[in-house]
Amino acid sequence: MKVFIDPPNSLVLFDLVERFGHEPLSTMAAIQERVDNLEVDMPPMNVTLDDVVKGLKYAGVEVPSGVRGRLALWGPMIESADAAIVMDDCPYSFGCVGCERSNLMVKYLIKRRGIPVLYVTYPEDEDQATNFVAQTKEFLEGLK
């Protein structure tokens, strides 16, 4: 199943989803696709004007372009996701999209989809980390 991860660039969540047999939907995939599709003479830009315009599907023109550009990457992923894992209160080194407005909107779009979602909190010690992995494992195995 396709599992959207939030933060969308969390390597830990990506790895866990993949490890338990699902397809992680992440920033890395979206950016990869854009890098691969670049033309030879294209500057090294991952998000193009077309992406930002596509982001209008998720937020109006009054919303800054950086938010719309981000939503253009994750919006379609959330739409195609079968489930999601959302980690709250994590430090930015764990995974971060760099924009609080985009964060809020991503969480909202996930909720609006009505798909199964596992909400987890960032573990502060080893016990919590073990618990987090167990919770995630149980959730992902339950999706099969």
Add this chain to the structure above:
Amino acid sequence: MTIKIAQLSCGTEYSSVQYEIEKAARSVGAKIVYPDVSAADIDDAVKRFGFNPRSPQLKLMIARAAKLADGQYDADAVFITTCFRCAEAALVRNELRRFVQENTRLPVVTYSFTERLKASQLLTRMEALVTIVTRKELLARERQTGITVGLDSGSSTTKAVVMEDNRIIGKDWTPSGDVVASATHVLENALKMAGIEMKQVEAIGTTGYGRFTLGEHFHAKLVQEELTVNSKGAVWLADRQRGEATIIDIGGMDNKAITVRDGVPDNFTMGGICAGASGRFLEMTSKRLKVDVTELGAIADRGDWRNAKMNSYCSVFGIQDLVTTLGEGKRFEDVAAAACHSVAEQVYEQQLQEIDVRHPIIQVGGTSLISGLVSAVGEVLGERPIVPPDSQYIGAVGGALLSSGFL
């Protein structure tokens, strides 16, 4: 009967515009109300809504919307407004509009304001909300009866239509000049075409910017804003009176995007801050190309917008783009196509983000006769709009249709 418009807002009090909002509501016989919520309701409402803004007043907006959605607060219409350029508020505003529409049948209008907001800017929107609430039976009218006339005094053109027993029997339009003189001119020509004398006319309906002046002059039975009147005219002309539709009216001075259910608007946006996204820009373009605006569409259809740069939020910069592009020796056809595409793109970016587009899409108004613009709108939206016959007469047809409800 005082119509209660529930205000869901952030920042109005601190932007010096609250008085203007209330003044606009009062002037159309409505009253602004605020759904009561307790502090304890707020966190629950935010959790349920799923978007947790950092600004507490946005949280309050959500809680107020939840009260409306749950039927715990009695209101007739909803006005959702936040500060222009606040990203968080813009996100909440649009999603709350969707939330209210999904959970109630209340008409909704959204607006982002600056400190320069004046009551007059909100008048048509407030009037439309009140019309939708107070004239439900009239707006449900699907057939025109008797002999009636509709007069549409628009910013660019004035139109008249004479209808008899659900048929258009006379029509005329002219560029707007003096409001009464222009309307008198088109009315006389439409009556002549219909073979009808003025004394045979049973009712007149007026709409558009000059509606009040014309209403008084011609003793109209119906004097109504253009959002509801144009919607009725559009669905009548397109024969889509039942079900849902989106009406796009790119006007001479402002644009309207209206969603309707059974011909009655339930959400609309009305733009017009900049003429770069209106028919006026196409007029300016055709003037610069030295062609009549009626020929612009066909010329644009032969061009490719990708070959000419024309992308501006402002008509002044838009014309600069136009001059530069022509200076580079681009083909007229490509420039015309680029101008049409630019208008369509801006309507999409500025108006259609505030509503949920429903199908079919009906494009109306004088600019719908510019085929290149219709093609551009179709390309931007991924679906070619329906352009009904006499699409430029929507306001006048709506006026004639609705005024027959007073017979």
